[in-house]
Amino acid sequence: MNDATLDHEAIIVGAGFGGMGAAIELMRQGVADIAILEREDDLGGTWHVNHYPGLAVDIASVTYSYSFEPNPNWSRLFAPGAELKGYARHVADKYGVGKHMEFGVVVERAEWDDDAGRWTVHTADGRTRTAKYLVTATGFLSQPYTPDFPGIDAFAGDIIHTTAWQDGYDFAGKRAAVIGTGATAVQLIPEIAKTARRLTVFQRTPIWVVPKVDFPIPAVVRRLFGAVPATQKAARAVNTSLLEMLMVFGVLHYRQAKPGNRLAALLAKTHMRVQVRDKRTREQLTPSYDFGCKRPTFSNTYFPVFNRPDVDLETSSIVRVEPDGIVVDGEKKIGVDTLVLATGFNLWDVNFPAFQIVGREGRDLGKWWRDGRFQAYEGVAVPHFPNFLTLNSPYSYSGLSYFTTIEGQMRHIARLFSELRRRDADRFEVTERANTEYLDESTRRLADSVFYAGDCSTSRSYYFNQHGEATLLRPQATLSTLREMESFPLDDYVYG
Incomplete structure (x- = not known):
């Protein structure tokens, strides 16, 4: 493949914390020409879209952040949303990913060209862009759900969805x-x-x-976090x-x-x-x-x-x-x-994936998932989709902090792209065998979870897809997840 004919080496869809994490890791691996396409008018993902009164993290801020970029300046143990948006801006600036971002770009579909070995990404403005690698980082909670109650269109007052708050x-x-x-x-x-x-x-x-x-973090503690990072690391560990x-x-x-x-x-x-x-x-x-x-x-x-x-x-x-x-x-x-x-999001009908993705031999990812079973090897890769990484995917969410998931996926990217360099290859695809083994093992482990061994019949939980399977969480402890993400068998992929 002649890289000179490509618009970019990699296209990342989504400029939230997941997309930024992927960009940081790809840049570490020598992938320099990256385009980060974001449908909103600024970065931050959910922390840009949401700004309703009372918005704050529901995981302590020392954990809800990148471990490699601690923020000693959180005002509270559970920081308000505006501080998360500021943290996103800080990360983008410090790690140089902001310059790769394009805002107001709505991706409608992406198609793999097996002969050319590239992805073609189509956007709502009629443009197409080509890239060797495609990464989707569109978030788990990115497609708002609006209930279709009879008569709602005739309501005479104001209707406000929490994702479109009127400040x-x-x-x-x-x-x-x-x-x-x-x-x-x-x-x-x-x-x-x-x-x-x-x-x-x-x-x-x-x-x-x-x-x-929850409580305000005293200034003396914030100064200590800044001067002695190990203290904040200890707080994060606890x-x-x-x-x-x-x-x-x-x-x-x-x-x-x-x-x-x-x-x-x-x-x-x-x-x-x-x-x-x-x-x-x-x-x-x-x-x-x-x-x-x-x-x-x-x-x-x-x-x-x-x-x-x-x-x-x-x-x-x-x-x-x-x-x-x-x-x-x-x-x-x-x-x-x-x-x-405050009706939440539609995960399984329109968010997995958030736009049409067509892989090798014409496999439509959304249709394949919905007609069969939702699945993704290690929560990042799918057979028949070469050079494709899906960060918000089935069996990917690890722990309670999203950053655990992100950093595990960054480790996976690091191992995968290191192997590509070692082989002097520019193409990867997970094998059917590895994907099936991961799906079977995840299913087996989930049998002990509250989703199947407990009583969830009245929960109406978004953890369950339309097939009645709880396929959102990776059923492993965080440490074992992180170890596996950086030590998966290299022959679980084929390279070219």
Whole structure:
């Protein structure tokens, strides 16, 4: 292949933390000509798109960051969203990946040309770009879900999706409704309740909420982190270990460690009992599924909201939306001036992948996944898709911090591209054998998880795809994941 005919050596789709991590590692491996295509108008991924009131990390900031680029200046243990956006800008500038980014570029499809040995990427502006390597880093939660309630188009008030927040929006004097009680809603609802005349929270599925040990990080500690990085590294290790215990014993090894899962649920129930006065409300807020079936969250301000006389919890199903309100089962109508959609994201229908990707012999990735099983070797590679790495993919999410996943994938990229250089090759493709073995092993390990050994029937969890399989998480401890990502058998790929 004549590289002179290519527009770029590598194209990365997505300028969030995953895309930046991939770019940093590719540059370390000598891949210099990189284009990072981003549909939004700035970098940061979810931390650019989301800027609703109350936005903050739900993993302590010392862990929710690159281990190789610690930030000693977090203002709180759980940093607000604006600081994560600033951290993304800092990383892009320091590691030189910002200059490779192009914003407002919507990728519609990518096709592999086996004869030419290259990818052709088509964008919504009608352009095409070619590259030797393609990396998708479009995130797990990037395609917002908007429910199609009957009559919603006729609603006369304001409709705000949390991913399209109107900064400065004033709820004073308004009857507000929030649809959804996931992690985003848990952060947002207490903020709306501060000013709205009345707030109705429409809950379809309750969420497990545990206490949030959050506090401002004193200036003296921040100075210590900056002067002695080992101290921040130690803090990261402690927090990571606690999260690891929650993930491994509470979720992945549910069958063997069921008491640990029950203890986590008891902690959440006790937290709610202390904070919510009304018995009926506590019953409504208590999940009927096992802890870990869907991602739990941390908050000290969510439950107390339901003690307020101007906040209502509505658990009846929505029948339709009318111009001035919402009608639920029994034809009960609730007046609404502003409708907030905290309805999450569509992972399995439109996000895996986020655009059409056609590999060798015309295999359409999305169709192949949906017609068969969702799968990806080590959570990054797919047979019949040469020179392709998918960072947001089945069986890839490791641990509770996204950065664990990112850094594992960076290690995989480092090993793979080192082998390409050693062989003086420029093409790789994972074998069917290696992919099948990884899929079978992941399936076997997940049999012990809360998803299959526990009761998740009422969870409506985004962990489960349309086939009823929980194929999002990599069912391994973080340390073993990182070891395997940097030591996978090199003959699991073919090279050319």
